[in-house]
Amino acid sequence: MSIKYFLLFMLTSGILAFSFAGDRLDPAEEVKKQKKLLLEMMGILPGDVIVEEGKEIFHKEGPNGKSCASCHGKDGKGEKLPLVGAYATMPKYYKDIDMVADLDLRVKSCMEKYTGYDPEELKGKKGRKIIVPLATYVASLSNGMKFNVQPRHPKEKEMYKKGEELWYARVGKMDFSCAMCHDKYGGYRIRLQTLAEPKKSKVMRYWPAYRYSKDKMWTMEDRIRGCYKQIRVTKPPFYHWAHVALQMYMAVNSNGGVVEVPGFVR
Amino acid sequence: MKRILVGLVLTVTLFYLLYLSEPASAGKKRTFEEDIKQDWAQKVCSNPEAKVPEELLDRFLEEQRKLIKYPESGNIYGDWKRGEKLFSNPKKGNCYACHCGDPKELACGNIGPNLRGYGKKKKDPEYTYRKIYNSWAYVPCSVMYRAGVHGRLTPEEIADIVAYLHSEESPINK
Numbered sequence: 001m002s003i004k005y006f007l008l009f010m011l012t013s014g015i016l017a018f019s020f021a022g023d024r025l026d027p028a029e030e031v032k033k034q035k036k037l038l039l040e041m042m043g044i045l046p047g048d049v050i051v052e053e054g055k056e057i058f059h060k061e062g063p064n065g066k067s068c069a070s071c072h073g074k075d076g077k078g079e080k081l082p083l084v085g086a087y088a089t090m091p092k093y094y095k096d097i098d099m100v101a102d103l104d105l106r107v108k109s110c111m112e113k114y115t116g117y118d119p120e121e122l123k124g125k126k127g128r129k130i131i132v133p134l135a136t137y138v139a140s141l142s143n144g145m146k147f148n149v150q151p152r153h154p155k156e157k158e159m160y161k162k163g164e165e166l167w168y169a170r171v172g173k174m175d176f177s178c179a180m181c182h183d184k185y186g187g188y189r190i191r192l193q194t195l196a197e198p199k200k201s202k203v204m205r206y207w208p209a210y211r212y213s214k215d216k217m218w219t220m221e222d223r224i225r226g227c228y229k230q231i232r233v234t235k236p237p238f239y240h241w242a243h244v245a246l247q248m249y250m251a252v253n254s255n256g257g258v259v260e261v262p263g264f265v266r
Numbered sequence: 267m268k269r270i271l272v273g274l275v276l277t278v279t280l281f282y283l284l285y286l287s288e289p290a291s292a293g294k295k296r297t298f299e300e301d302i303k304q305d306w307a308q309k310v311c312s313n314p315e316a317k318v319p320e321e322l323l324d325r326f327l328e329e330q331r332k333l334i335k336y337p338e339s340g341n342i343y344g345d346w347k348r349g350e351k352l353f354s355n356p357k358k359g360n361c362y363a364c365h366c367g368d369p370k371e372l373a374c375g376n377i378g379p380n381l382r383g384y385g386k387k388k389k390d391p392e393y394t395y396r397k398i399y400n401s402w403a404y405v406p407c408s409v410m411y412r413a414g415v416h417g418r419l420t421p422e423e424i425a426d427i428v429a430y431l432h433s434e435e436s437p438i439n440k
Contacts, residue, residue: 170312173418176411240298
């Protein structure tokens with residue numbers, strides 16, 4: 001083979017390799033690209049629009065004349081019960097409901113208990129339209145702060161233990177566990193999707209997150225339900241203890257991570 | 267005439283209602299709690315290393331081997347064309363989720379080994395059958411789900427996939 005052909009071969013294979021690498025861009029690069037694209041197109045990220053929506057709900061009076069801001073102050077910066085930094089310590093035990101709650105459950109129980117929302121209004125998919133933006137807004141009030149969840153209350157310790165058990169539990173007709181996909185095979189691909197590594201990436205720090213592939217804001221509860229669906233296990237209903245337990249486990253593993261909500265994921 | 271018509275409408279409505287109410291009472295929705303109940307082997311595998319403790323290994327392997335059943339015909343080498351469909355169908359084998367094989371299938375995962383040219387490796391088709399039926403009888407706690415044990419694939423369907431992997435005509439080996 002002449003040197004000319006050899007060079008030509010090297011060049012074409014180089015171009016091929018390059019274009020494939022472009023197609024299967026490193027997933028982190030792909031996310032960056034999408035984010036830039038959306039920002040250029042709309043001038044604002046969809047997630048930030050939802051935070052604004054949550055902020056409005058936060059300051060709007062509920063049926064009994066109280067808003068979230070009545071107790072937590074304007075922008076959650078009240079002298080009593082401020083919410084700045086609250087998300088970085090969740091899930092947490094709350095005396096008023098005698099339960100360990102994650103973001104979604106805490107927001108829902110507050111609205112029912114103090115603002116007089118009809119529990120029916122907050123149920124199911126209809127309720128998510130209020131709770132998801134509100135939860136995202138409340139979480140964003142902790143932006144820039146470090147995650148610090150230390151289970152101390154017996155119920156918090158119990159939740160952590162249950163979460164750890166669930167994380168490793170091989171279940172269902174696919175024999176999967178969270179750990180198999182996200183610890184052991186994290187970074188590998190299912191079809192063309194790279195499996196996330198929630199513990200390594202300190203996942204709780206960037207959820208709730210806007211998912212550009214679905215054009216939706218998701219809280220971690222939505223994400224957990226999506227995972228169980230994919231491994232063919234009936235999804236736990238919203239506000240189920242399994243959400244709280246798994247988030248307790250993931251939150252402790254996210255300690256030290258700086259909150260940056262809303263996240264932006266595929 | 268009117269009476270017959272009313273009678274007809276009533277009968278149809280009644281049957282329709284019966285038809286509607288049956289699946290609701292028969293197919294009770296499964297719950298999360300039911301679905302996360304584990305069998306003994308799943309419990310044993312639920313640890314950070316995904317390993318069976320040494321002292322349980324013999325019992326584990328023996329139990330997993332016992333779960334393997336064969337097609338009634340005794341034939342473990344089915345039709346590779348049917349196997350091909352089962353292999354790629356996300357609702358059946360969904361094997362491409364983790365394995366590559368046919369070079370035309372680009373949307374294949376890399377969790378399991380690439381199966382390109384599997385038939386040329388001269389493996390025993392019966393081993394292939396048993397491995398698909400119950401991977402845990404060979405690799406305890408493997409990430410590969412136990413297709414036959416959970417009934418996601420019938421013995422006959424597994425035999426078709428065996429043919430897809432071994433046949434010389436299969437795109438896996440061409």
